[in-house]
Amino acid sequence: MEVINKAKSFTYYRRKVVNIIMLFFSFAAAIITIIPLILIFYYTISQGIAHLNVDFFTKLPTPVGEPGGGMVNAIVGTLILIGIGGAIGIPVGIMTGTYLSEFGKNKFGSLVRFLTDVLSGVPSIVVGVVAYTLVVIPMKHFSALAGGVALAILMIPTITRTTEEMIKLVPHSYREAGLALGIPKWKTTVMIVLKTAWKGIATGILLGLSRAAGETAPLLFTALGNRFWSTNIFQPIASLTVYIYEYSTAPFKDWNDQAWTAALVLIILISLLSLIFRIITRSKYKT
Amino acid sequence: MDIVKDRETFEKVQDYFKKSKEKKSSGFLNKILGTNNLGDIIFERLTLLFAVLVFLLVVFMAWEMYSHSTLSIKQFGWKFLINSTWDPAVTQVFGALPMIFGTMLSSFLGLLIAVPLGLSVAVFLSELAPAWLEKPLSFLTELLAGIPSVIYGLWGIFVLVPWLRDTVEPFLQNEFPNSPFFQGAPYGFGMLAAGLILSIMVLPIISSISRDVLKSVPDTQREAAFALGATRWEVTKIVLSNARSGLFGAIMLGFGRAIGETMAVTMVIGNRAQISASLLDPGYTMASVLANEFTEATTDLYLNALIELALVLFVITIIVNMLAHLLVWSTERKWK
Amino acid sequence: MDMKIHEQSEVAAAVEEIKVHSRENKISVKDLCAYFGKTKVLKNITMDIPSKKVVAIIGPSGCGKSTFLRSINRMHEVVGGTITGSILLDGEDVMKLDPVYLRRKIGMVFQKPNPFPTMSIANNVVAGLKMNGFRNKKALKGIVEKALKQAALWDEVKDNLNDSGANISGGQQQRLCIARTIAVNPEVILMDEPASALDPISTAKVEELIFELKKDFTIIIVTHNMQQAARVSDYTAFFYMGELVEYSDTKKMFTAPDKKQTEDYITGRFG
Numbered sequence: 001m002e003v004i005n006k007a008k009s010f011t012y013y014r015r016k017v018v019n020i021i022m023l024f025f026s027f028a029a030a031i032i033t034i035i036p037l038i039l040i041f042y043y044t045i046s047q048g049i050a051h052l053n054v055d056f057f058t059k060l061p062t063p064v065g066e067p068g069g070g071m072v073n074a075i076v077g078t079l080i081l082i083g084i085g086g087a088i089g090i091p092v093g094i095m096t097g098t099y100l101s102e103f104g105k106n107k108f109g110s111l112v113r114f115l116t117d118v119l120s121g122v123p124s125i126v127v128g129v130v131a132y133t134l135v136v137i138p139m140k141h142f143s144a145l146a147g148g149v150a151l152a153i154l155m156i157p158t159i160t161r162t163t164e165e166m167i168k169l170v171p172h173s174y175r176e177a178g179l180a181l182g183i184p185k186w187k188t189t190v191m192i193v194l195k196t197a198w199k200g201i202a203t204g205i206l207l208g209l210s211r212a213a214g215e216t217a218p219l220l221f222t223a224l225g226n227r228f229w230s231t232n233i234f235q236p237i238a239s240l241t242v243y244i245y246e247y248s249t250a251p252f253k254d255w256n257d258q259a260w261t262a263a264l265v266l267i268i269l270i271s272l273l274s275l276i277f278r279i280i281t282r283s284k285y286k287t
Numbered sequence: 288m289d290i291v292k293d294r295e296t297f298e299k300v301q302d303y304f305k306k307s308k309e310k311k312s313s314g315f316l317n318k319i320l321g322t323n324n325l326g327d328i329i330f331e332r333l334t335l336l337f338a339v340l341v342f343l344l345v346v347f348m349a350w351e352m353y354s355h356s357t358l359s360i361k362q363f364g365w366k367f368l369i370n371s372t373w374d375p376a377v378t379q380v381f382g383a384l385p386m387i388f389g390t391m392l393s394s395f396l397g398l399l400i401a402v403p404l405g406l407s408v409a410v411f412l413s414e415l416a417p418a419w420l421e422k423p424l425s426f427l428t429e430l431l432a433g434i435p436s437v438i439y440g441l442w443g444i445f446v447l448v449p450w451l452r453d454t455v456e457p458f459l460q461n462e463f464p465n466s467p468f469f470q471g472a473p474y475g476f477g478m479l480a481a482g483l484i485l486s487i488m489v490l491p492i493i494s495s496i497s498r499d500v501l502k503s504v505p506d507t508q509r510e511a512a513f514a515l516g517a518t519r520w521e522v523t524k525i526v527l528s529n530a531r532s533g534l535f536g537a538i539m540l541g542f543g544r545a546i547g548e549t550m551a552v553t554m555v556i557g558n559r560a561q562i563s564a565s566l567l568d569p570g571y572t573m574a575s576v577l578a579n580e581f582t583e584a585t586t587d588l589y590l591n592a593l594i595e596l597a598l599v600l601f602v603i604t605i606i607v608n609m610l611a612h613l614l615v616w617s618t619e620r621k622w623k
Numbered sequence: 624m625d626m627k628i629h630e631q632s633e634v635a636a637a638v639e640e641i642k643v644h645s646r647e648n649k650i651s652v653k654d655l656c657a658y659f660g661k662t663k664v665l666k667n668i669t670m671d672i673p674s675k676k677v678v679a680i681i682g683p684s685g686c687g688k689s690t691f692l693r694s695i696n697r698m699h700e701v702v703g704g705t706i707t708g709s710i711l712l713d714g715e716d717v718m719k720l721d722p723v724y725l726r727r728k729i730g731m732v733f734q735k736p737n738p739f740p741t742m743s744i745a746n747n748v749v750a751g752l753k754m755n756g757f758r759n760k761k762a763l764k765g766i767v768e769k770a771l772k773q774a775a776l777w778d779e780v781k782d783n784l785n786d787s788g789a790n791i792s793g794g795q796q797q798r799l800c801i802a803r804t805i806a807v808n809p810e811v812i813l814m815d816e817p818a819s820a821l822d823p824i825s826t827a828k829v830e831e832l833i834f835e836l837k838k839d840f841t842i843i844i845v846t847h848n849m850q851q852a853a854r855v856s857d858y859t860a861f862f863y864m865g866e867l868v869e870y871s872d873t874k875k876m877f878t879a880p881d882k883k884q885t886e887d888y889i890t891g892r893f894g
Contacts (some may be wrong), residue, residue, distance in 0.1 A: 015521070016518065021520070029426055030407070034424075036431070042440055094338070095333065096338075103334065109338070121605075123547040124544070125547070126547070127348075129352060129577065129593075130348045131456055131593065132581070176733065178754075179740070181803065183755060187754050196739070196740060245437050245550060248440065248445070256445070259441055267438070
């Protein structure tokens with residue numbers, strides 16, 4: 001009896017100790033995960049803020065060795081690129097998402113759902129290669145359009161899946177109310193269901209746009225880059241991300257410094273984007 | 288007076304509907320399509336069209352890359368995958384082996400660190416953390432996933448690489464002077480830096496998907512275990528074993544992300560097409576070759592070889608992602 | 624003698640036939656069976672709904688009363704159900720009508736108030752008109768007022784017509800849904816337990832409203848509350864296990880039902 005009790009209490013304490021160790025380990029892991037986040041933000045802000053001035057937002061880049069200058073062309077370029085990407089990607093994503101939620105309860109629907117998931121895992125550089133063969137080769141030169149097409153392909157999976165999920169969240173009773181009023185199904189879907197789900201869909205669009213704004217790889221050989229002012233979508237165009245890449249890998253100290261500033265501006269731009277979107281999509285009524 | 292006005296408005300409504308009914312029933316298209324509402328049909332077909340478009344897009348991507356890499360495919364055949372020479376300058380011989388090796392090794396290193404950490408974070412978030420801590424922590428890990436790759440690279444070049452070069456790599460060489468993994472000059476740039484950066488980047492993916500998978504395990508499983516007198520960790524072990532295939536899927540998704548990751552890796556890996564056991568040596572990945580050399584490809588064969596490399600990368604990521612999604616789905620569906 | 628009986632029943636059948644097609648009956652249901660997949664939820668229902676009266680349908684939950692209601696305006700098929708038999712609206716087979724057109728003639732109020740959350744009160748009322756392209760602003764304004772007055776909601780919301788339809792109380796929401804249904808000017812209104820999610824005061828208001836509405840509309844109301852059925856309806860039908868057990872004058876139904884089953888249900892012995 002004694003022996004059994006002893007053995008029992010030993011396993012009991014062992015279990016207790018293992019329990020505490022494992023709990024502590026998982027908590028420590030959560031903290032460790034946060035460290036790089038803090039470090040990256042700390043460096044981007046502290047290094048980037050040194051060269052953050054009005055010139056950065058109003059002037060063009062200067063040639064090597066000449067100090068100062070800004071990246072106004074890259075800021076505008078990034079906006080144009082995500083604009084083109086959105087103009088193509090948003091409608092395709094919303095329509096496909098609507099199809100999946102409204103009519104996609106069949107084999108083809110499952111296939112498309114599966115393929116959008118797979119598409120979301122395709123490396124962005126591969127999408128860049130496709131945009132190169134699709135747009136750059138026929139046009140025979142790099143262009144903002146090619147970059148926009150690449151970004152659109154990257155946005156489609158995010159927007160499609162969020163649209164589908166958000167439409168599914170709209171209570172069936174609204175749909176029934178619409179149909180019972182003698183409103184055709186398509187109008188019920190567009191004017192009632194989509195409108196009700198709009199806030200969630202907008203979040204998906206925002207996510208797609210802000211990811212696109214941070215993409216570099218698919219732009220390297222589509223939009224290429226441009227040291228001058230250009231808003232022509234059929235010509236190469238500058239972007240913040242490509243500048244960060246070029247300036248950080250260049251052997252010039254002042255370029256390196258500006259790369260940090262560009263990174264800070266990019267993060268600010270993405271945050272602003274999310275803020276503006278939140279204001280636009282804020283519903284008229286509290287719910 | 289009021290009644291008269293009311294009647295007028297309602298007559299207007301009635302007239303309107305009558306007209307719209309006549310309009311609808313007269314259309315011969317409706318009879319062909321077998322339904323009364325043309326709008327519904329158009330709407331369904333239109334959304335279907337876009338769904339087909341997305342379906343074709345994936346197929347088309349593969350075809351597009353294949354048709355633009357025929358030169359290289361003809362010239363090198365399957366040898367492309369096992370040849371370790373990548374020489375665009377002189378002999379124009381292209382073999383992808385060093386890049387495949389570099390991609391796999393760097394991703395593997397990344398997972399080596401990210402998997403235990405990511406799973407622990409997922410366990411913490413889904414099983415242990417109080418609600419007030421779970422939300423901000425989830426938010427922060429998602430924020431980590433939202434940082435652009437090029438900013439990771441920037442941080443890698445100016446913070447991580449100098450730290451590795453001056454502190455970590457000399458330390459490793461001192462501690463393990465005979466290990467084949469830590470030979471050569473400590474540049475900072477190299478496989479180790481790439482692996483570390485990748486681990487930070489795939490960690491949020493692994494942790495957030497694993498968290499979702501764990502959350503899909505119903506609470507009744509936990510309650511049953513608690514009722515038997517299990518400790519919290521023992522309960523967690525049961526939940527983990529229940530969610531095994533889903534967690535494996537989450538890791539696969541992280542792997543898929545790691546092999547396709549371009550900018551951050553390109554910026555810290557050193558970009559040299561060689562196969563070396565030393566983690567301190569520079570390497571190359573499929574994605575970083577594309578980022579580095581695509582605009583410099585002067586000959587058609589060179590360009591074709593690069594596009595073929597993209598095709599190989601595409602096929603690998605598609606296979607990895609398919610497996611991953613099937614695994615995640617199978618777990619999440621099990622509990623529905 | 625035998626001959627006479629035969630003749631009599633033939634005459635009765637003929638009278639029945641005439642009744643079905645006469646204007647007295649707004650809706651005639653004949654041999655209606657409804658299915659979900661292979662499950663039969665309604666079994667050979669035959670009943671007439673007289674014009675501008677309130678017909679209450681009672682019965683324990685799962686007896687098919689909601690399905691019956693949803694068969695009439697073809698909402699049953701929206702959730703994937705099928706029906707056999709016939710439902711005539713003014714002598715026209717509803718299965719041959721365009722469902723969109725049919726639902727404008729037969730409005731429906733649901734169990735849970737479901738005003739559209741993205742629209743104002745005014746826009747909720749005229750949603751059915753606006754979305755079908757009726758854009759006469761002056762007329763719309765008049766209709767908003769009239770429908771809200773008819774739904775006894777006007778006085779409560781007339782100063783905040785532009786507020787969200789989702790921000791008013793549950794009882795008000797349900798009356799808003801009734802106003803929305805009236806605004807399309809249907810001929811029949813189907814009500815699927817319209818007061819089951821409401822407090823007693825709101826319930827009383829909705830019941831009062833039903834009493835007013837029968838001047839202009841034919842109303843079929845499904846309820847599991849027998850007192851409510853007794854209060855508001857002219858006729859009552861008792862459904863049990865997908866079958867129509869008894870259908871008669873409400874007063875008779877609640878005082879001297881023909882069938883034992885009905886009596887048991889009404890006196891609370893089961894259900």
